Amino acid sequence: MSVLGDAAAKAKGAAQQVMKKAIEVAPDSWMPGGRPDPLIRRQHGHVGQPVSRLDGRVKVRGEARFAAEVPMANLTYAALAYSTIPKGRMTGIETAAAEAAPGVVLVMTHRNMPRLNPPPLFMTASKAAAGDDIPVMQDDRVYWNGQPIALVLAETQEQAEHAASLVTVTYNEESAVTSLAAGKAQGTEPGSFQGEPLKIDIGDAEAALAAAPHKVDVAYETPRHNHNAIEPHAATLAWDGDNLVVHDCSQGVAHVAWSMAQVFGLKEDQVRIHSPFVGGGFGGKTMWSYQVLGAAAAKLSGRPVRIALSREGVYRSVGGRTLTEQRVALGAQADGAFDAIIHTGTVAMTAHNALPEPFIVATRSAYAAGTFKLDVEYATLDMIANTFMRAPGEAVGTFALECAIDELAVALDMDPIALRLRNEPEKDPTSGTPFSSRNIVEAYRAGAERFGWAGRRAPGQRREGDWLVGMGCATGTYPYYRMGGGAARITLHSDGRALVGIAAHEMGMGTATASTQVAADRLGLAMDQVTFAYGDSALPGEVLAGGSQQTASIGASVMAAHQRLVGELLKLAGNDSPLAGLKPDEVESADAGLRCVAAPDRFESYASILGRAQRDEVTVVAEAPPPLEMQHWSMHSYSAMFCEVRVNAVTGETRVSRVLGSFDCGRILNPKTARSQFRGGIIMGIGLALMEETQFDERKGRIMNPSLGEYLVPVHADLPVIDVIWNDIPDPHAPMGAHGIGEIGITGTAAAVANAVYNATGKRIRDLPITLDKLM
Amino acid sequence: MTPFRYARATDVTDAVRLADGGARYLGGGTNLVDLMRETIERPAALVDVSGLPATIEAHDGGLLIGAAVRNTALAEHPAVRARYPVLARAILAGASAQIRNMATVGGNLLQRTRCAYFYDEEGSRCNKRVPGQGCDAIDGFNRIHAILGASPACVATHPSDMCVALAALDAIVHLHGPDGTRTVALTDFHTLPGERPDIETVLAPGELITALALPASPLAARSTYRKVRDRASYAFALVSVAAAIDLEDGIVRDVRLALGGVAHKPWRATKAETALRNGPATEAAFRAAAELELADAAPLAGNGFKVELARRAIVATLGELTGETA
């Protein structure tokens, strides 16, 4: 960065600090959520009902068309060839055999690939969606082992795959950094996340630690993880002149449309992304090379393209969670009060992405302490860009933090729940802002009672046959996020039907269902009168299904659109209406119409208002306000995770026999879909604890288990019945009083498992996964 | 996948004729098709033998099992469950219900290793795929690899569960080839890697597995299978133990013991068997026998735990069969 740029950045940074301070000290009423959402008070609506998924029927009947199933005339099928070295240049690519193979339409390499702009890297612009900013197949450079180096289009998938296997490449290999040790030897850099440094120093934590009468100072490690959504990444796409239509599996349709437009030098509205169904995203379904390669091949061949990555293809060309080495040191008084919290460490990253797994995020707000030292450093490796994976930072960060607390509880001879509650902060311990809603104490009380925590014994004391039985607990926490850019369109028809449109996503979480419930309550309509349209970049809003923020983003957007709709309707109602003279904030929607809040018998139905105005419909679009509430309050979801494990004394095999998640996540919009979300997160947490691990061969930077046969995730037999409870206490400052809940379930779970393993066996396993060899 | 010809055999002679010494036989395809998709196997022709007789018949006091019998059918067969429980349990400990429904007895015998470097056709060296190329597993990820009978050329394991039980049961493999028929003991069927890890069995080109014979075995009624793995189901064995025992007054009259996940072939633990025979059925004796069997174990950087795990699994399995707890 130039000196000038540096100065400009500093000035910008200073301005941001001033803004931040101003938002913190501004009156509550100026903030979004400063006046609680009226829906929070509404008791007997659709919100809170266990409505079955609206898309359940089409899914179980196989009628839901996923990206790789969209039919198109004259379709061609793509297959990729991948590099086998981590770094260097391709000196030759032999494509003749592939070109001559049956059914081949096109062989594309950097030699004939259209010249394109680099993909916009995530978080460098509001709609930037790419996992890395390496230009896609633009030259002979190899940046990682597994990089796509050739694409074959053929008349069938099998022909394409066969031809792709005939492409041979020669390389001029360069020395690469493919181990964390080598990366660290080259020096580490301080990480930053969402524009903020991942470094906090409050007081002199090392000195406080040294002086503390009780302490633990321990190192934890977590391995790489790969994305394994049940639906591998796929797109079916076609050009219509200069316009591109992509049927994608996306958790950011507006983001991908904008980013693809940047790459191909188009206007944003020349790219249309459809993504009505996504078979799981978890942070991996953003923009990767496959969309770019597919669109480029379609351009070159003049035919529509289906590019469906194989499972191996996902491992090679889509990033995962990076590895971490973490130090957690806690200093405490005899009563458990923390004098120091130190949480530091190193992660691996590439020169082309910007996600240093932010494992300290949860630690920033979890506990009160006299001093803090938090720091994430990253080493730069030659590997596929790492990316977001369910609770990036929190999932692995809470493992280290919550295990260390368990270790300290042992050192203090204190109950680990009591130790946690002893350090319950009154306000956010590092930002100083007030909590919007924090009921973790209540969650622990309810959870401990239901789980039977009082029956826990000293480590190694409970044995049933060959099985050592133990209990553990941990706190899970995940921030409330709402990103800027949310917007929604509402079209209200004279027959009382409403169409609510927003460029949001249904990846199996239940968003379409819960959003319909919310919109129906917001509009005072029945569920079947509301259609929620989503998964289409032509709809308003930039609503990433990430950071568990969709619920809040959709909620705030629909709220804004509803306010505008009420204004429009009051105008249309005119002076002959029972509502005449009322202002928008004096009326509310109910019973398919508007009524005066203070005098509910002053009511007029939508049908009547529109009929008198001789209108068939009225349409409004509105944007959600900027998400200032996140800076004004410290907003988080919480869980008290309880786990019982059985560890085989002979073989070291661990089985999770009971799990309870006791959640404090604001108001639950739909208990049925919420329960599945919590359980899914917990299952992924159990996998994180016991088996998930990418085998990354550090000799050549190559992933060796790119398959669900060898990359283990929990199967049914690994899972007990997972008990889930929640307190349903609304967050007064969040739309609907609700938080997104997609990521909270995975946080804390791995630590609860590891702590239970300790309780069962007396052995501390500090490096994940907890495989049997570590317990033998 | 490389294009190939496909033919369906109607009977054994038809199959051998169609194969003409060159084609590969296709059972359920659960392993071969995977490997073809990975281009590790590139047969020019397949002869589908999944439609050949799939019967399980009484035979010399034992059973004769057609090579096309599906794994599920074998595990569920009443005679197998009653008289050879170790076999039923071993099969059910493997793969998933869907895969077992497809997989055949013949194919299970010939399934190939799960070594990651063997599977990585594009990016890794493997002497099993390309003789003389080198082995990336020896200094790489070798947690699942062999501790017994490996060679500098190859440290891969045979992944089958079923074959471990068959090794313990003295099963006989019936073969039919261009030069006629023959039988081979299962324990002689698979080979150790030596310098030619690409050769995995004694099968001659074009030879077809037609059946498996299970000899009468009074002690097999008291038999079991224990599989230790990284998750509760749907994972290959790190170590497995097939055991059958005949006890009289606390003395081991006879015993069969085989190990899985430890070698290039299902490992019949003959040294341990000899040590146990006519000795006391005590934990100490089990331990001593296990130690004897594992005395030659040569673990790699990533699988040292398997030696201790195998020892413990042997002791525990024998203990379970004899009522002794480990």
Ligand SMILES: Cc1cc2nc3c(=O)[nH]c(=O)nc-3n(C[C@H](O)[C@H](O)[C@H](O)COP(=O)(O)OP(=O)(O)OC[C@H]3O[C@@H](n4cnc5c(N)ncnc54)[C@H](O)[C@@H]3O)c2cc1C
């Ligand atoms: C995800 C996964 C998990 C698995 N887990 C386990 C596990 O835990 N334990 C376990 O034991 N197994 C496991 N398996 C392997 C499974 O048992 C084998 O794939 C199966 O037994 C192979 O049988 P098949 O009939 O499908 O063989 P095919 O795939 O049809 O053939 C395999 C080989 O046998 C040859 N062949 C087939 N029939 C004959 C014949 N009659 N004569 C001569 N040659 C023949 C073929 O030419 C080929 O070389 C797993 C497989 C998968 C895919």
